Amino acid sequence: MPISIQDVAKKANVSISTVSRVLNRRNIVNEETRKRVESAINDLGYSPNVFARGLMLRRSHILGLVLPDLHGEFYSEIIRGANLRARELGYKLMISSAVAKDDGSELMAAVADHGMVDGLVVMISEITSRIRETLRKATVPLVILDGDVDGVKHDSVVIDQRTGTIAMLRHLLRRRDLRRIVFVGGPVTNIDSMERLNAYHEVTAEFGIEVGPDDVHHLDYQYDTAFDLAAANVGEWARRGAAVFAANDEMAAGVIDAALAAQLAVPADLPVVGFDDTRVASMTRPRLTTVRVPMSEMGAAAIDLLCQRFDNVEQPPTKLVLQSKLIVRDSCGS
Structure with a gap:
């Protein structure tokens, strides 16, 4: 039979609710108890049912990342930074692109409005009225990469x-x-x-x-x-x-x-x-x-802003500006 949360609680000699708090990375569990629960999880090989947890907590622990394209090192570096930070914070990352011919609004509407993700990071190469309206109606926290969208509540990470x-x-x-x-x-x-x-x-x-x-x-x-x-x-x-x-x-x-x-x-x-x-x-x-x-840093910073927004829904919008830097090599002759 699959290992259950009850098995973990019994082995760690704690309540099921304590195991749940450890799994959801809540800070109200003391260090000694947390280590005991994590040891029991590792010893038993317990793997929580993500979908069941999501239904109970109304959270999927999945974050969405929508980019204009997935081809090329520029986008792959953003993905790498975002994915590493999401994993560090206990989230999975769902990645897709906004297809040029339909401007991606259907995709963003689907992931934002049907409980698939807890929050959404979006990079948009062109702001259209359709994109703006889709984002305005989103019911999850948003972080916009490399731009701002008027009339839409969001945090942002931009490059100078x-x-x-x-x-x-x-x-x-x-x-x-x-x-x-x-x-x-x-x-x-x-x-x-x-x-x-x-x-x-x-x-x-x-x-x-x-x-x-x-x-x-x-x-x-x-x-x-x-x-x-x-x-x-x-x-x-x-x-x-x-x-x-x-x-x-x-x-x-x-x-x-x-x-x-x-x-x-x-x-x-x-x-x-x-x-x-x-x-x-x-x-x-x-x-x-x-x-x-700083491509990778941009992806990581967006995930940080998204997770900070979960903890403080009412805080004013945050705009993080990352600096670009001149790199002199041989092709300019100077």
């Missing part, structure tokens, strides 16, 4: 992308004689891409660098599309004394490879910088100058 972008472009312009910087960004409505583009405009204006209509390109954060764009333009970029600022490392790698394929030297003929500091940045040749984003 502006500071890192400005530091990188100033570093580049103070050390190289550049007449032009080409921006290769993500989709035109993407929140991250817009923030990086705004900082780009701020620094180019500061240094008197003119930005023409052919200097800003909106792609999809993918290597292939950046390679194709650069393959058609690197010769002209190099002739005009330009550098390329790609809004993520993967696109920067595509630009570098296209330049090398055209027999241009990076950074001598064409300086290239990226963003995120994923492993790609250290794998390119030359190694990529970029801006480090």
Whole structure:
């Protein structure tokens, strides 16, 4: 027969309610009793019925994480940080993506409104009225990654992308004689891409660098599309004394490879910088100058905020800002 909570209580010589308090990590059990109960659980090999506990406590001990995509190191690092912290705090993590064609609102409505998760961490690349309405109606605590949603009660973890972008472009312009910087960004409505583009405009204006209509390109954060764009333009970029600022490392790698394929030297003929500091940045040749984003820390911090919200539902919304950092390597020539 399966080991029951009654068996654990008998072996530990405590009540069933005491075992329940230990299982649910309540601090009202003294240290000696907690150790005795945990020893009995380990000796008997007891595994609590998660669903039964959830029904009794009206808690599933499952947290939801919804991301724009699950592909690539940027998202995998967020998942890694969130998963490790959730496990440390006694929760399981349910992960999915918000599908671009339906904007993910059906998924978020399902996990938020049907008791599947105790709380939800959401990263949204584009805020639509449909997404905003879905989040507004959510009945569980919410943490928004990398943005804010007007009219929705939530905590948030955001990256200070502006500071890192400005530091990188100033570093580049103070050390190289550049007449032009080409921006290769993500989709035109993407929140991250817009923030990086705004900082780009701020620094180019500061240094008197003119930005023409052919200097800003909106792609999809993918290597292939950046390679194709650069393959058609690197010769002209190099002739005009330009550098390329790609809004993520993967696109920067595509630009570098296209330049090398055209027999241009990076950074001598064409300086290239990226963003995120994923492993790609250290794998390119030359190694990529970029801006480090604390991806894993972002995931862990979101779980912390969510669990803090469980303990204090009425506290004011918390916005945690994580810093980005300039990482200088070889691709910028400075």
